[in-house]
Amino acid sequence: MFNILLCGVGGQGTVLASKMLANCAINRGETAHTAETIGMAQRGGSVVSHVRIGADCFSPLIPKGCADTVIAFEPAECVRVFPYLKKGGKIVVNTQPVKPTTDTLAKSSYEAAAMFDFLKAQGADYAAVDGAAVIQALGSAKSLNVALLGAASALGAVPCTLEELETVIRTAMKPQFCAQNLRALALGAELIRTNC
Numbered sequence: 001m002f003n004i005l006l007c008g009v010g011g012q013g014t015v016l017a018s019k020m021l022a023n024c025a026i027n028r029g030e031t032a033h034t035a036e037t038i039g040m041a042q043r044g045g046s047v048v049s050h051v052r053i054g055a056d057c058f059s060p061l062i063p064k065g066c067a068d069t070v071i072a073f074e075p076a077e078c079v080r081v082f083p084y085l086k087k088g089g090k091i092v093v094n095t096q097p098v099k100p101t102t103d104t105l106a107k108s109s110y111e112a113a114a115m116f117d118f119l120k121a122q123g124a125d126y127a128a129v130d131g132a133a134v135i136q137a138l139g140s141a142k143s144l145n146v147a148l149l150g151a152a153s154a155l156g157a158v159p160c161t162l163e164e165l166e167t168v169i170r171t172a173m174k175p176q177f178c179a180q181n182l183r184a185l186a187l188g189a190e191l192i193r194t195n196c
Contacts, residue, residue, distance in 0.1 A: 070084065093119075127157075162185060
């Protein structure tokens with residue numbers, strides 16, 4: 001069994017990314033379960049997606065301390081779900097903070113550096129992906145989710161190859177979005193290969 005927890009805020013494509021991972025497993029003939037704990041996720045609230053791959057999995061929700069990998073689209077959300085990561089698990093995290101709607105309304109703020117200080121203090125095995133650089137290179141934030149999947153695959157943090165993810169992009173996405181997402185996948189992988 002392999003457990004992957006994806007977290008971010010509404011509008012970042014967390015749910016789509018979880019479905020892509022599940023489709024990779026299903027295409028290989030494996031069993032995959034997904035579930036979302038969304039709350040007030042419509043554009044700005046916290047989103048957590050659970051992906052569990054393997055025939056011996058009977059519940060779609062990952063228990064605390066059991067996630068093999070956390071893919072965090074936002075640093076504060078990464079810290080919030082950290083208790084789900086198992087000892088020795090891996091994290092792929094976007095360095096660019098995205099304030100949830102609740103923080104914007106409360107006029108509160110935080111520094112991403114404090115989130116990474118927490119991860120370091122916990123001895124977390126994480127790969128930081130410069131989300132701002134990805135967005136600049138792609139000219140859009142819409143494919144950042146796919147770039148993070150590319151990074152996770154190149155890191156070996158998910159049981160999906162880049163080729164399997166490419167197949168899902170070509171078969172499950174509308175044709176007009178394929179080229180951009182294939183670029184994002186390759187860029188995410190390249191960032192890991194050049195920085196790790």
